[in-house]
Amino acid sequence: MTEYQPLLQLSGVSKTFADNTVLDALDLTIYDGEFLTLLGPSGCGKTTVLRIIAGFEQEDCGSVMLDQQNLAVLKAELRPVNTVFQSYALFPHMTVYENIAFGLKMHKVAKADIKTRVDEALRMVRLDSFAQRKPHQLSGGQQQRVAIARAVVNRPRLLLLDESLSALDYKLRQEMQIELKRLQRQLNITFVYVTHDQEEALSMSDRIVVLNKGKVQQIGTPREIYENPANLFVARFIGEINQFDGHVVRRIDEQHVEVVAEGADWVVKTDHPFVADDKVHVLLRPEDIRLTKSELVLDSVHVEGHIYECSYKGKTLDSYIRLASGTKVIASEFFDEDDPDFDYRLEQKVALQWTTGWEVVLPYEYAN
Amino acid sequence: MTQTFKFGFIGLVLFYVYSPIFVLMVNSVNGSRYGNKWQGFTFKWYEKLFENDALMQAAWHSLVVGITSATAATVIGTLAAVALQRYRFYGKGAVSSLVFVSMLTPDIVMAIALLILFVTLGIELGYISLLIAHITFCLPFVIISVFSRLKGLDMSVTEAARDLGANEWQVFSKIILPMILPAVASGWLLSFTLSIDDVIVSAFVTGPGYEILPLKVYSMVRVGVSPEVNAISTLLFVGSVVLIVISQLLLRYKRK
Numbered sequence: 001m002t003e004y005q006p007l008l009q010l011s012g013v014s015k016t017f018a019d020n021t022v023l024d025a026l027d028l029t030i031y032d033g034e035f036l037t038l039l040g041p042s043g044c045g046k047t048t049v050l051r052i053i054a055g056f057e058q059e060d061c062g063s064v065m066l067d068q069q070n071l072a073v074l075k076a077e078l079r080p081v082n083t084v085f086q087s088y089a090l091f092p093h094m095t096v097y098e099n100i101a102f103g104l105k106m107h108k109v110a111k112a113d114i115k116t117r118v119d120e121a122l123r124m125v126r127l128d129s130f131a132q133r134k135p136h137q138l139s140g141g142q143q144q145r146v147a148i149a150r151a152v153v154n155r156p157r158l159l160l161l162d163e164s165l166s167a168l169d170y171k172l173r174q175e176m177q178i179e180l181k182r183l184q185r186q187l188n189i190t191f192v193y194v195t196h197d198q199e200e201a202l203s204m205s206d207r208i209v210v211l212n213k214g215k216v217q218q219i220g221t222p223r224e225i226y227e228n229p230a231n232l233f234v235a236r237f238i239g240e241i242n243q244f245d246g247h248v249v250r251r252i253d254e255q256h257v258e259v260v261a262e263g264a265d266w267v268v269k270t271d272h273p274f275v276a277d278d279k280v281h282v283l284l285r286p287e288d289i290r291l292t293k294s295e296l297v298l299d300s301v302h303v304e305g306h307i308y309e310c311s312y313k314g315k316t317l318d319s320y321i322r323l324a325s326g327t328k329v330i331a332s333e334f335f336d337e338d339d340p341d342f343d344y345r346l347e348q349k350v351a352l353q354w355t356t357g358w359e360v361v362l363p364y365e366y367a368n
Numbered sequence: 369m370t371q372t373f374k375f376g377f378i379g380l381v382l383f384y385v386y387s388p389i390f391v392l393m394v395n396s397v398n399g400s401r402y403g404n405k406w407q408g409f410t411f412k413w414y415e416k417l418f419e420n421d422a423l424m425q426a427a428w429h430s431l432v433v434g435i436t437s438a439t440a441a442t443v444i445g446t447l448a449a450v451a452l453q454r455y456r457f458y459g460k461g462a463v464s465s466l467v468f469v470s471m472l473t474p475d476i477v478m479a480i481a482l483l484i485l486f487v488t489l490g491i492e493l494g495y496i497s498l499l500i501a502h503i504t505f506c507l508p509f510v511i512i513s514v515f516s517r518l519k520g521l522d523m524s525v526t527e528a529a530r531d532l533g534a535n536e537w538q539v540f541s542k543i544i545l546p547m548i549l550p551a552v553a554s555g556w557l558l559s560f561t562l563s564i565d566d567v568i569v570s571a572f573v574t575g576p577g578y579e580i581l582p583l584k585v586y587s588m589v590r591v592g593v594s595p596e597v598n599a600i601s602t603l604l605f606v607g608s609v610v611l612i613v614i615s616q617l618l619l620r621y622k623r624k
């Protein structure tokens with residue numbers, strides 16, 4: 001990250017439609033050359049952020065700076081920013097070639113250069129043979145690639161992509177994710193990608209910004225976000241997670257506290273300065289939980305419960321366990337064909353174990 | 369049974385609507401001057417028509433007024449429709465309703481209103497007054513035609529164009545106009561037809577020096593229905609039908 005220079009800075013940006021506060025004093029720095037993803041549930045204001053950066057929406061307060069230049073004075077058509085719209089917004093009356101050439105024509109690029117650059121862009125998105133087609137003669141994935149080519153051909157400082165892959169089917173989406181990453185590396189353009197799909201965000205981004213209700217919940221690398229969620233919202237939004245509510249009994253050392261939850265004593269690792277009697281949430285990813293037949297467990301921290309549902313997922317076996325307190329837990333284990341004990345039977349009593357340090361401990365929030 | 373009834377009924381309606389026009393068309397090629405019985409096929413009434421200089425002069429005037437007023441109404445109406453669609457401004461709703469109301473204003477009211485206006489402003493009755501009047505009653509039709517087309521479009525393309533560096537004028541000329549062109553053309557054809565056919569408003573606002581076709585025909589009929597009138601009316605009818613069919617085809621084509 002350190003090699004990157006700040007490119008775009010949003011400071012204290014707020015936006016209210018009627019009396020619906022969509023963005024609430026948003027601060028965000030986007031670095032030159034990074035692939036940044038805005039991730040959040042639909043309606044959380046992601047599109048609004050992009051529209052403010054692109055110049056289609058005026059922020060109520062706060063500032064947007066690009067390369068130390070205040071964008072407020074710059075009309076949308078003059079900003080060195082291009083957008084790949086959610087609906088693609090291709091020009092229906094123009095061919096693929098004309099669509100891609102449009103931005104260059106508007107910027108009065110010389111005719112010969114236009115041809116070279118459009119051809120190059122067409123090759124880049126592998127649509128060379130479709131130059132003379134009209135948008136309605138293309139499939140969804142092809143239209144999407146035209147929309148990307150039409151934007152990147154202008155070599156913007158910043159490329160904004162709004163849920164660009166969400167309309168595609170699963171397989172095509174996977175291909176396009178790889179394609180987009182390749183393009184971004186090849187072009188060395190800063191991408192700001194918007195999605196509500198956490199898997200997509202995790203697999204493509206250098207950094208993820210988790211948004212909810214117009215506020216930044218957490219900014220970090222995919223790994224930080226997944227492994228150290230800053231709050232319950234992030235923890236739950238990014239992948240499956242099991243939640244146990246408890247309270248701190250005592251501090252063991254600098255990094256460990258003892259917690260009581262689900263009727264058991266747990267030793268958990270945390271950097272947070274918890275003291276005795278603090279209420280906490282202990283969170284565990286399904287893949288971090290190991291299940292064993294409970295009579296085999298003699299020592300160590302564990303919780304017991306009954307399996308009430310099993311679901312075979314191909315690579316993994318997901319077990320749904322109900323603890324004595326009624327708390328429901330999901331454990332996801334890699335399938336081991338050689339282990340005769342692997343198939344747990346329904347209603348079997350099992351012990352849940354995990355490696356200390358893999359759990360996430362958060363201060364108590366009222367939400368459940 | 370119901371089938372025969374259905375087709376019989378529709379047939380009756382069509383007969384009711386088209387029989388007068390059919391009689392008129394038949395008589396325009398009937399050798400008999402009085403048209404009460406068939407006296408052989410002839411084109412002589414059409415020939416006489418083209419030899420009638422006064423009538424040809426009036427037809428030329430109608431063509432000039434039709435083309436100029438349709439063109440002006442189309443330009444103004446298209447810009448108005450785009451403004452109504454694209455910009456938010458105070459009183460926008462009221463403006464839209466007023467457009468509809470003006471379309472429903474009785475011709476006679478509009479005719480008198482325009483006449484009073486021209487007299488008050490001291491505008492001489494002739495080509496200019498006709499032109500202004502025809503633009504006035506054609507405008508709402510263009511606006512409605514273009515506006516309904518605009519409403520059906522995905523306007524994110526205009527943002528895409530701006531995003532790619534197009535200014536307001538380029539967004540209009542390179543994106544919006546090509547996309548609404550069928551509706552614009554259809555609005556022009558409709559205006560032209562309205563202008564060529566108009567009697568009431570024109571009767572009030574034209575002067576003796578500038579005769580146009582429908583009024584000329586009207587004055588000829590006062591003397592008695594002549595076969596030339598049948599012929600010119602047939603031509604007007606065929607011309608209008610062709611234009612309206614084209615304009616409808618354009619409107620349909622755009623929906624693809």
Ligand SMILES: Nc1ncnc2c1ncn2[C@@H]1O[C@H](COP(=O)(O)OP(=O)(O)O)[C@@H](O)[C@H]1O
Pocket residue numbers: 017018020022040041042043044045046047048049
């Ligand atoms: N032009 C607008 N006028 C009124 N409300 C709007 C407008 N644009 C967005 N909103 C509202 O702002 C909220 C956030 O919208 P958006 O930024 O599109 O969310 P997202 O892209 O994250 O789904 C939504 O509740 C939406 O209804």
Ligand SMILES: [Mg+2]
Pocket residue numbers: 046047162163
């Ligand atoms: Mg959105």
